[in-house]
Amino acid sequence: MAAWGERLAGVRGVLLDISGVLYDGGEDGGSPIPGSVEAVARLKRSRLKVRFCTNESQKSRGNLVGLLRRLGFDISEGEVTAPAPAASLILKERGLRPHLLVHDGVRSEFDQNDMSNPNCVVIADAGEAFSYQNMNKAFQVLMELENPVLISLGKGRYYKETSGLMLDVGAYTKALEYACGIEAEVVGKPSPEYFRSALKEMAVEAHEAVMIGDDIVGDVGGAQRCGMRALQVRTGKFSLANTSGEAVAR
Numbered sequence: 001m002a003a004w005g006e007r008l009a010g011v012r013g014v015l016l017d018i019s020g021v022l023y024d025g026g027e028d029g030g031s032p033i034p035g036s037v038e039a040v041a042r043l044k045r046s047r048l049k050v051r052f053c054t055n056e057s058q059k060s061r062g063n064l065v066g067l068l069r070r071l072g073f074d075i076s077e078g079e080v081t082a083p084a085p086a087a088s089l090i091l092k093e094r095g096l097r098p099h100l101l102v103h104d105g106v107r108s109e110f111d112q113n114d115m116s117n118p119n120c121v122v123i124a125d126a127g128e129a130f131s132y133q134n135m136n137k138a139f140q141v142l143m144e145l146e147n148p149v150l151i152s153l154g155k156g157r158y159y160k161e162t163s164g165l166m167l168d169v170g171a172y173t174k175a176l177e178y179a180c181g182i183e184a185e186v187v188g189k190p191s192p193e194y195f196r197s198a199l200k201e202m203a204v205e206a207h208e209a210v211m212i213g214d215d216i217v218g219d220v221g222g223a224q225r226c227g228m229r230a231l232q233v234r235t236g237k238f239s240l241a242n243t244s245g246e247a248v249a250r
Contacts, residue, residue, distance in 0.1 A: 007229070008210060008229070010207070010208055011048065011208060011209065011210050011229070012047075012048065012049060012204045012208040012209070013048060013049040013050070013051065013199070013202045013204035013208060013209040013210075014043055014048050014049070014050050014051075014209070014210055014212060015051050015052075015053045015195075015198055015202075015209060015210070015211045015212065015223070015228075016040070016043075016050065016051070016052050016053065016212050016213075017052075017053060017054065017211075017212065017213035017214060017215070017219050017236075018052055018053075018054040018056060018064070018068070018080075019054065019055075019056060019159060019214075019236065020033075020159070020160060020213075020214035020215070020233075020235060020236015020237050020238075021033065021036065021212060021213055021214050021233055021235060021236060022036045022040065022052075022068065022073060023036065023068070023071055024160065024161060024162050024236065025161045025162070026161050026162035026163055027163065028162075029067055029070070029071075030067070030071070030161070030162060031071070031162065032071045032072060032073070033235045033236070036073075037071070037072040037073055040073055040074060040075070041074055044074055049202045049203070049204060050079065051079055051080075051081060051198050051201060051202050052075060052079055052080045052081070053080075053081045053189065053194075053195075053198050053211070053213075054080065054081070054082050054083075055082075055083055055153070055154035055156065055188040055189050055218065056082060056083075057082075057083055057084055057102065057103065057106055057124035057125045057153040057154060057169065057188075058103040058105050058106060058124075058125050058127060059103075059105045059106060060084065060105060060106055060108050060109050061077055061080050061082045061084070061085055061109070062077055063105060064080065064082070065077045065080060081194070081197060081198040081201065082188075083124075083153040083154060083187045083188035083194070084102075084106045084109035084110070084124065084153060085109050086187050086188075086194070086197060087109075087110075087122060087151055087153055087187045088109055088110050088112065088113055090151070090187065091110075091113050091120070091122070091151075092112070092113065096119060096120045096149060096151075097113070097114045097115055097116060097117060097118050097119050097120070098110065098113060098115060098118060098120050098121065098122040098151070099115070099118035099120070099121045099122070099137070099138060099141045100115070100121075100122050101121060101122065101123045101124070101126055101129065101130075101134055101135070101137075101138045101172075102122060102123070102124040102125075102126050102129070102153070103124060103125060103126050103127050103129060104129070106124060110122070118141055119145060119149070120145075120148075120149035120150070120151060121138045121141055121142055121148075121149070121150050121151070121176070122151045122152075122153070123138065123150065123151070123152050123153070123169060123172060123173055123176065123184070124152075124153040124154070124169055125153070125154070125168055125169045126169075126172075130172055135172065135175065135176070138176060139176060139179050139180065142176065142180045142182070143180060148180055148182050149185070150173070150176055150177065150180070150182055150183075150184040150185065151184065151185050151186075151187055152169060152170075152173040152184040152185070152186050152187070152188075153169065153187055153188050154168070154169050154170070154186065154187075154188040154189065154218075155169065155170040155173055155184070155186050155188075156168040156169065156170045156215075156218060157170045157171060158171075159237065160236055160237050189215075189218040189219060189222050190217060190218045190219075190221060190222025190223075190225070191222070192222070192225060192226050194222075195211075195222060195223055195226040195228065196226065199226075199228075206226050206227035206228045207227055207228070209223075209228045209229070210223075210228060210229040210230060210231060211223035211228050211229070211230040211231070212230070212231045212233060213230070213231075213232065213233070214232065214233050214235055214236030214237045214238050215232075215236075215237055216232055219232070220232050
């Protein structure tokens with residue numbers, strides 16, 4: 001097995017997942033994973049460029065950064081790549097007017113988008129807002145469109161909080177895909193465009209970057225398909241890996 005120095009030769013940038021790598025969320029705000037605050041500080045003191053990459057879609061980017069700073073992390077909003085602000089920009093560029101099925105905590109990311117007479121649906125980890133009525137309304141909007149567009153902020157199956165496993169947006173996205181006979185456009189990991197956007201912000205090439213995450217599919221697999229190296233940590237969802245060594249996706 002190659003030594004770590006050889007494996008990481010030429011690396012100029014590090015992309016860090018947040019949930020399950022830096023902290024485990026929870027109703028009380030969550031708690032940092034032991035050693036993660038110090039690890040981020042060491043990376044920041046190094047020659048490496050650092051970017052934080054998340055599929056978090058229950059908190060705005062500003063609120064997420066505020067939480068992480070309270071937990072002790074050295075992080076700024078401009079260092080975070082997240083799906084909601086990216087989706088908002090895509091909507092503007094394409095002239096799309098969304099019907100939102102999202103958590104109240106992330107609605108502010110879409111304040112600058114026109115939502116009159118919706119011509120698409122944006123779905124995220126809406127938590128308690130995933131009621132039958134809200135899902136059915138999103139279904140109705142899509143079925144009334146000649147060319148329905150469904151944009152999903154991630155497509156994970158479930159994730160881990162301090163209280164246990166939580167069903168993620170992917171299950172609800174699949175339901176709308178099945179009912180409407182369409183395929184969602186994913187904004188977030190493991191979408192190649194998501195990783196390319198983060199690399200562009202860092203001004204590094206794919207072969208010069210390494211992604212660190214707890215998800216073998218969304219973090220590791222997605223990054224590798226873009227030409228990056230990737231490392232899976234043994235925190236977060238890693239403990240949920242099955243006997244074949246595959247972790248669940250988020």
